[in-house]
Amino acid sequence: MFQIRLRQKGRPLIRLRxxxxxxxxxVLVSVILFIAAVIEAGVLSDWLEPPARLQVTLPKxxxxxxxxxxxxxxxxxxxxxxxxxxxxxxxxxxxxxDLDPQIEPFIRRDSIAVIRKQFVVAGASYLDLTRGSGxxxxxxxxxxxxxxxxxxxxxxNKTFKDIHDEIMPMLANAxxxxxxxxxxxxxxxxxxxxxxxxxxxxxxIRQAEAxxxxxxxxxxxxxxxxxxxxxxLHKADGxxxxxxxxxxxxxxxxxxxxxxxxxxxxxxxDLPALLAQAQTSLYTLQKLTNQLRSLWILGGSSSGKGxxxxxxxxxxxx
Amino acid sequence: MMRGIGPGSxxxxxxxxxxxxxxxxxxxxxxxxxxxxxxxxxxDSGRDTLRLGRYKLAETHYLEALRxxxxxxxxxxxxxxxxxxxxxxxxxxxxxxxxxxxxxxMQDVLLRNNSDYDTRPLSLVMAGALFRLQxxxxxxxxxxxxASVSPADAIARRALFIRGLAADRVAxxxxxxxxxxSLSADTRKAPDDETSKADLAELQALASIGSAPVxxxxxxxxxxxxxxxxxxFKGMVRxxxxxxxxxxxxxxxxxxxxxxxQAEQSEAAYNMKHDVIADVDLTGAMSVSVRSAARAxxxxxxx
Numbered sequence: 001m002f003q004i005r006l007r008q009k010g011r012p013l014i015r016l017r018x019x020x021x022x023x024x025x026x027v028l029v030s031v032i033l034f035i036a037a038v039i040e041a042g043v044l045s046d047w048l049e050p051p052a053r054l055q056v057t058l059p060k061x062x063x064x065x066x067x068x069x070x071x072x073x074x075x076x077x078x079x080x081x082x083x084x085x086x087x088x089x090x091x092x093x094x095x096x097x098d099l100d101p102q103i104e105p106f107i108r109r110d111s112i113a114v115i116r117k118q119f120v121v122a123g124a125s126y127l128d129l130t131r132g133s134g135x136x137x138x139x140x141x142x143x144x145x146x147x148x149x150x151x152x153x154x155x156x157n158k159t160f161k162d163i164h165d166e167i168m169p170m171l172a173n174a175x176x177x178x179x180x181x182x183x184x185x186x187x188x189x190x191x192x193x194x195x196x197x198x199x200x201x202x203x204x205i206r207q208a209e210a211x212x213x214x215x216x217x218x219x220x221x222x223x224x225x226x227x228x229x230x231x232x233l234h235k236a237d238g239x240x241x242x243x244x245x246x247x248x249x250x251x252x253x254x255x256x257x258x259x260x261x262x263x264x265x266x267x268x269x270d271l272p273a274l275l276a277q278a279q280t281s282l283y284t285l286q287k288l289t290n291q292l293r294s295l296w297i298l299g300g301s302s303s304g305k306g307x308x309x310x311x312x313x314x315x316x317x318x
Numbered sequence: 319m320m321r322g323i324g325p326g327s328x329x330x331x332x333x334x335x336x337x338x339x340x341x342x343x344x345x346x347x348x349x350x351x352x353x354x355x356x357x358x359x360x361x362d363s364g365r366d367t368l369r370l371g372r373y374k375l376a377e378t379h380y381l382e383a384l385r386x387x388x389x390x391x392x393x394x395x396x397x398x399x400x401x402x403x404x405x406x407x408x409x410x411x412x413x414x415x416x417x418x419x420x421x422x423x424m425q426d427v428l429l430r431n432n433s434d435y436d437t438r439p440l441s442l443v444m445a446g447a448l449f450r451l452q453x454x455x456x457x458x459x460x461x462x463x464x465a466s467v468s469p470a471d472a473i474a475r476r477a478l479f480i481r482g483l484a485a486d487r488v489a490x491x492x493x494x495x496x497x498x499x500s501l502s503a504d505t506r507k508a509p510d511d512e513t514s515k516a517d518l519a520e521l522q523a524l525a526s527i528g529s530a531p532v533x534x535x536x537x538x539x540x541x542x543x544x545x546x547x548x549x550x551f552k553g554m555v556r557x558x559x560x561x562x563x564x565x566x567x568x569x570x571x572x573x574x575x576x577x578x579x580q581a582e583q584s585e586a587a588y589n590m591k592h593d594v595i596a597d598v599d600l601t602g603a604m605s606v607s608v609r610s611a612a613r614a615x616x617x618x619x620x621x
Binding site: 280283286309310311312313314315316317318 | 358359361362363365368398401402405408409439442443445446449450472473475476477480483513548550552553
């Protein structure tokens with residue numbers, strides 16, 4: 001077209017009255033840029049891949065500063081956006097949330113949403129979804145509940161209240177103990193009780209002195225007994241010397257004990273064999289006497305018993 | 319000059335002349351122990367200890383005999399030792415153990431497939447154990463084979479007695495009367511069998527206690543006397559109680575009470591001995607052997 005125009009020295013054969021080539025080119029470039037912008041903005045992706053729609057029932061105490069367009073996070077990552085906040089006919093507030101379809105598997109029926117502040121106590125509110133482990137969510141009617149984040153101020157208040165509840169009884173006890181000690185000291189000072197009398201009355205001291213004097217007398221009387229005990233201990237020493245002598249004799253005899261024990265052990269080893277031999281001999285003697293008894297000259301008979309040694313049936317006694 | 323034979327020399331010659339024929343007459347007896355081995359010794363020791371009422375020691379001997387029988391794989395020795403062991407257990411008041419031992423012995427005997435060995439003694443002791451366990455129906459079944467031998471021997475007569483007792487317990491009086499008739503006929507053929515006579519009298523007492531208690535008391539008294547003479551004290555206690563029941567039924571209440579007291583005293587003494595002999599050691603075994611030998615020697619001396 002350009003070549004056609006350049007080569008035409010005279011009047012062009014076909015002349016477009018209301019169009020220009022450069023304008024057309026500009027329009028085409030503009031259209032292409034628009035399409036590219038649309039693709040870049042993700043509008044198409046939104047059209048092609050619609051977001052998951054989740055309805056979050058908000059707490060009755062309020063939305064906690066949650067607004068349309070607020071961020072929705074799952075495990076600390078961006079997961080969607082709050083699209084609308086509505087009031088249903090029963091008076092409850094709920095938020096409609098668009099979620100990234102990729103996180104659908106993480107949201108289950110037991111998932112909950114926590115309304116948090118971006119900087120704990122300040123900043124924009126956002127919804128923090130917890131990862132569920134229960135039944136799968138029916139995305140045709142996906143509803144979960146939201147709870148407000150526990151306020152740090154409330155936590156601090158509660159902690160202070162607990163401390164107060166613990167400390168106050170202790171203070172009361174301490175006050176009571178102090179009052180009792182005070183009363184005790186007053187009583188002691190007034191001479192009440194043994195300790196008070198001890199501090200205020202000299203009679204007890206005098207009695208103690210008299211007791212000490214008596215003890216001295218007792219000790220002086222015990223001195224002859226002590227002499228007797230000394231004699232007894234002397235005799236005990238002699239007895240112990242005798243015991244020691246006996247022990248020494250036993251010690252001298254001890255080396256012979258293993259030999260004696262060994263001899264006894266050998267004798268005991270022979271005992272079972274001896275007993276067995278004695279049993280066998282007695283059995284043989286018994287058989288011999290049986291044979292002698294069966295001799296006709298001694299009045300016996302020659303009838304044998306046979307091979308069986310069964311007990312007679314009369315021994316079977318019901 | 320020849321001198322005449324003096325009176326002393328004549329006496330010596332006379333003794334030698336008498337001793338010569340006697341020398342050929344001795345030793346004809348057959349040795350009752352065919353082989354002098356440990357099995358025979360254990361069996362004899364077990365028999366002696368059983369006679370002394372030392373059941374635990376007798377059990378030890380028969381267990382050893384059973385082991386030796388299995389060692390030699392001899393069906394006769396296994397069967398006899400197992401039978402004796404069962405009898406000892408039954409006498410010691412352990413019927414369940416006696417039944418189990420007899421059944422095991424029966425299996426061991428059948429395992430060796432020896433048709434010559436008579437298993438009726440094992441059936442008999444099983445019947446005795448079953449009677450103690452009050453399984454009377456099984457007693458009747460078990461004694462059927464043991465009692466059906468003709469001519470009846472001691473085993474068959476004893477089996478008839480146990481069968482009659484079981485029939486009485488389950489009130490099968492026709493079977494009881496039938497058993498009495500069989501046992502009566504068999505006992506007439508064995509007049510020396512005091513045990514069978516006692517058994518027969520006891521069964522007759524059982525059969526007649528309902529209709530003729532006086533006659534039943536007489537039968538029971540006869541049986542008690544026979545059992546006492548045979549050292550069957552447990553059976554004697556049973557028959558004394560039967561006699562007491564008969565005396566009670568015939569109106570002799572005082573005599574019945576006296577009989578019951580006699581039975582209780584005898585049973586208490588029996589159980590007391592049972593307790594004393596429960597713990598037996600090697601010393602006991604030795605003393606039993608010594609006593610057996612001494613008894614045998616005493617018999618020789620007295621003859």
